[in-house]
Amino acid sequence: MQPTPSIENYVRKYVDLNDEELAHFASAFKEVKVKKRQFLIQPNFVARHRYFVLKGAVRAYVVAEDDQDNTIQLAIEEWWISDYNSYMFQQPASMFVMAVEDSTLLQISFEDEQRLKASNYKYETFFRMIAERAAAFMQRRVITSLTMSAEQRYDLLIEKYPEMANRFPQYVIASYLGMTTEFLSRIRKQKLRSKG
Amino acid sequence: MQPTPSIENYVRKYVDLNDEELAHFASAFKEVKVKKRQFLIQPNFVARHRYFVLKGAVRAYVVAEDDQDNTIQLAIEEWWISDYNSYMFQQPASMFVMAVEDSTLLQISFEDEQRLKASNYKYETFFRMIAERAAAFMQRRVITSLTMSAEQRYDLLIEKYPEMANRFPQYVIASYLGMTTEFLSRIRKQKLRSKG
DNA sequence: CAAAAAAGTTGAACCAGTTCAACGTTTTTT
DNA sequence: AAAAAACGTTGAACTGGTTCAACTTTTTTG
Numbered sequence: 001m002q003p004t005p006s007i008e009n010y011v012r013k014y015v016d017l018n019d020e021e022l023a024h025f026a027s028a029f030k031e032v033k034v035k036k037r038q039f040l041i042q043p044n045f046v047a048r049h050r051y052f053v054l055k056g057a058v059r060a061y062v063v064a065e066d067d068q069d070n071t072i073q074l075a076i077e078e079w080w081i082s083d084y085n086s087y088m089f090q091q092p093a094s095m096f097v098m099a100v101e102d103s104t105l106l107q108i109s110f111e112d113e114q115r116l117k118a119s120n121y122k123y124e125t126f127f128r129m130i131a132e133r134a135a136a137f138m139q140r141r142v143i144t145s146l147t148m149s150a151e152q153r154y155d156l157l158i159e160k161y162p163e164m165a166n167r168f169p170q171y172v173i174a175s176y177l178g179m180t181t182e183f184l185s186r187i188r189k190q191k192l193r194s195k196g
Numbered sequence: 197m198q199p200t201p202s203i204e205n206y207v208r209k210y211v212d213l214n215d216e217e218l219a220h221f222a223s224a225f226k227e228v229k230v231k232k233r234q235f236l237i238q239p240n241f242v243a244r245h246r247y248f249v250l251k252g253a254v255r256a257y258v259v260a261e262d263d264q265d266n267t268i269q270l271a272i273e274e275w276w277i278s279d280y281n282s283y284m285f286q287q288p289a290s291m292f293v294m295a296v297e298d299s300t301l302l303q304i305s306f307e308d309e310q311r312l313k314a315s316n317y318k319y320e321t322f323f324r325m326i327a328e329r330a331a332a333f334m335q336r337r338v339i340t341s342l343t344m345s346a347e348q349r350y351d352l353l354i355e356k357y358p359e360m361a362n363r364f365p366q367y368v369i370a371s372y373l374g375m376t377t378e379f380l381s382r383i384r385k386q387k388l389r390s391k392g
Numbered sequence: 393c394a395a396a397a398a399a400g401t402t403g404a405a406c407c408a409g410t411t412c413a414a415c416g417t418t419t420t421t422t
Numbered sequence: 423a424a425a426a427a428a429c430g431t432t433g434a435a436c437t438g439g440t441t442c443a444a445c446t447t448t449t450t451t452g
């Protein structure tokens with residue numbers, strides 16, 4: 001992940017495309033640059049795009065009744081992000097999607113994605129594969145939230161996605177893990193004490 | 197859902213198949229009958245199949261350190277069930293999948309599913325669509341677990357999937373919702389009192 | 393670089409949900 | 423039909439994590 005990723009390299013990890021296909025696939029995406037704190041998706045508007053992060057960091061969150069924000073998804077280089085319930089079913093979003101750093105993204109519209117999938121079997125396969133991975137990832141997240149303590153969930157994030165913990169502020173990590181920023185602060189303090 | 201569903205009717209909701217395709221698709225599935233409390237998948241074994249419920253009720257759960265079981269998935273007629281992290285990546289399972297009622301299922305093996313997807317564009321599209329729906333469903337579950345109280349989560353289940361609440365014992369529903377069976381008992385008691 | 397805004401820390405009181413143990417009820421098995 | 427097993431309920435003590443408010447540190451902005 002050191003060099004800036006490309007959608008061409010990414011798609012090739014899943015399906016074998018020739019140069020022409022690769023160019024055609026890539027042409028459906030449009031590069032967009034966003035500043036820190038800029039919104040890509042807002043509640044009540046339909047999410048027209050999904051985004052692939054080339055550079056930067058983006059989060060998706062919902063604001064609950066009590067005004068707390070709960071982070072639903074994190075994305076850095078080579079991750080996808082959107083409000084999937086809004087994007088896939090083209091219904092009003094419930095999430096904010098916001099840049100946490102100045103970021104460069106590739107966006108694809110719902111319609112262009114449909115055309116892409118209809119135009120080439122391999123593209124369909126690609127989107128099937130990333131959907132399967134997303135479902136499996138989400139299922140792991142459900143499992144950890146049901147079975148692990150706040151501290152264990154934090155440890156797991158650090159172990160499996162150390163990069164995430166560095167790129168996002170602590171209150172974002174805390175809300176992603178389903179705890180308050182104060183409690184995460186206490187967990188980290190305790191680790192410092194016991195580890196030196 | 198009154199009459200027993202069929203995989204033919206189900207797949208037609210997503211893609212338009214002619215009679216020959218329909219028969220070919222259906223032939224990849226094998227009907228299996230299981231008795232109440234029988235296991236379909238167990239931890240440490242690779243999940244070789246995914247299952248489509250024709251009749252009955254099935255649950256997937258993980259057993260945590262403290263011996264509590266946490267329900268990850270519920271399935272009744274026309275729902276799919278498996279340990280997706282095991283099935284999709286063909287790695288050892290972490291879940292039990294167990295029949296809660298005597299059930300009739302259609303099973304498809306990982307290899308047959310791969311062959312199916314490779315043999316016809318429309319089958320690939322079908323599996324892409326159900327994977328997307330699974331991802332969106334799981335994301336909604338993450339949202340509710342992050343943003344709602346135990347009582348609100350129960351209310352939402354009753355509202356959106358009333359059938360589920362009737363078909364599964366209360367301790368299964370409780371563990372699916374991320375609370376103890378005792379606490380769900382108290383929630384229900386309180387509702388009885390206030391509603392009559 | 394000063395001021396303001398955002399992010400992180402700490403203590404003390406609090407509470408939503410858990411735990412444990414005992415008991416009642418329903419379902420399954422023989 | 424009796425016994426056993428599974429499921430559900432209740433009370434009382436408890437705890438993992440929250441809340442609130444005040445404060446410190448870091449980052450952003452003019």
